[in-house]
Amino acid sequence: MLPILQVGDVLISPDILTEYFCCDLEACRGACCIEGDAGAPLTEAEILELENVLDKVWPDLSAEAQNVIDRQGVAYTDPDGDLVTSIVRGKDCVFTCYAPDGCCCCATERACQSGQTSWPKPISCALYPIREKRLANGLVALNYHRWDVCRPAVLKGRELKLPVYRFLREPLIRRFGNEWYEELEQTAQLLRENYGKNT
Secondary structure: OOOOEEEOOEEEOOHHHHOEOOOOHHHHOOHHHOOOOOOOEOOHHHHHHHHHHHHHHHHHOOHHHHHHHHHHOOEEEOOOOOEEEOEEOOOEEOOEEEOOOOOEEEHHHHHHHOOOOOOOOOHHHHHOOEEEEEOOOOOEEEEEOOOHHHHHHHHHHHHHOOEHHHHOHHHHHHHHOHHHHHHHHHHHHHHHHHHOOOO
16 A cells, blocks of 8 residues: 655545546536535635625526526535535536536536636635545644546546546645645656556
């Protein structure tokens, strides 16, 4: 078994460096936005960001989603005590919208890509399949989350030989910075040298 790795004050599950992943929207149709039993994890600052972009994305949201937001806001506290995006029918993120081909996508990300806003989407969404957890000792732990709906992404990642951390380069830099990511690359190199892993 490979050891838990540490870059700065972040503990990293080694499979983030050794497993392959690349989203395949043609296959999954954006299922991660509409499956599951809770919304996306949020920080308090991200709740403010969602409230700030709400006017821009409102026309893209379903009537059901609009009703949920009118009733309880853009976020709620789940049974574990975590802040998460509000959901529709117990699973769909309220910020889900649909591309012309029927593929699920994120309304806030689409608004950002079209230049209407400058904030893309919650970092927990951008980092998926990496899940972040803050530990009692102040460190942050990053784990690779496996989910059946992402099986096509695993297969595509293997085909492209694209490790999880390289697929998520931009959101990892957004979250932790360029210098941290460069150190992560060095850690992956050491893992290759010491354990012969194809990272």
